[in-house]
Amino acid sequence: MPSATDIVRLRVNGDLHQVGVPGHFTLLETLRYVVGLTGSKQGCDKGDCGACTVLLDGVPTLSCLTPVQDAEGREVVTVEGVANPDGPHPLQAEFDLHGAAQCGFCTPGILCSAAALLEQTSEPTREEIRDALAGNLCRCTGYAKIYDAVEAAAARMRKAAGSAKPKSDHHLRDDAQRRAGRAEEGVE
Numbered sequence: 332m333p334s335a336t337d338i339v340r341l342r343v344n345g346d347l348h349q350v351g352v353p354g355h356f357t358l359l360e361t362l363r364y365v366v367g368l369t370g371s372k373q374g375c376d377k378g379d380c381g382a383c384t385v386l387l388d389g390v391p392t393l394s395c396l397t398p399v400q401d402a403e404g405r406e407v408v409t410v411e412g413v414a415n416p417d418g419p420h421p422l423q424a425e426f427d428l429h430g431a432a433q434c435g436f437c438t439p440g441i442l443c444s445a446a447a448l449l450e451q452t453s454e455p456t457r458e459e460i461r462d463a464l465a466g467n468l469c470r471c472t473g474y475a476k477i478y479d480a481v482e483a484a485a486a487r488m489r490k491a492a493g494s495a496k497p498k499s500d501h502h503l504r505d506d507a508q509r510r511a512g513r514a515e516e517g518v519e
């Protein structure tokens with residue numbers, strides 16, 4: 332017997348979707364088979380592997396265990412939304428550099444979990460990285476390269492944040508004094 336169709340409204344990676352789905356669908360099934368975002372992987376489909384991890388209001392969530400109705404009115408971010416508008420997320424760049432993805436099946440879920448961690452802490456310890464990724468299983472890499480890549484991404488983000496910092500009052504005062512000095516010397 333066909334199951335009843337529900338109309339659900341989802342905000343995924345900033346885009347609004349209003350879709351009709353069988354009432355029993357999970358968030359994962361809706362993302363992959365209705366919305367067409369296949370980055371989140373259907374691994375075990377029972378909460379064991381973490382391949383389906385997405386961010387729900389910023390929190391890593393197993394989308395294979397989440398009824399799609401539970402995601403209504405909340406912000407869903409999938410691996411497709413992890414990248415920055417101007418290029419890959421530092422995590423993606425460092426995973427590439429470190430060879431932290433092999434078959435890649437676990438990678439979308441790991442990137443989502445790691446992105447949430449780096450939102451919370453800019454300098455995670457190895458143990459914090461290990462804890463944050465404890466629900467994401469990888470059968471290929473042995474994890475060391477994944478942890479290295481997350482550490483390197485955190486360092487890259489700290490460096491970017493440091494170089495984007497506004498000048499301190501002290502530096503602004505120095506700049507003003509230098510400009511005044513140049514004006515007195517007739518340079519400006």
Ligand code: FES
Pocket residue numbers: 372373374375376377378379380381382383384393394395396
């Ligand atoms: S597919 Fe969801 S935990 Fe494995």
Ligand code: FES
Pocket residue numbers: 431432433434435436437438468469470471472
């Ligand atoms: S890279 Fe293959 S499962 Fe992780």
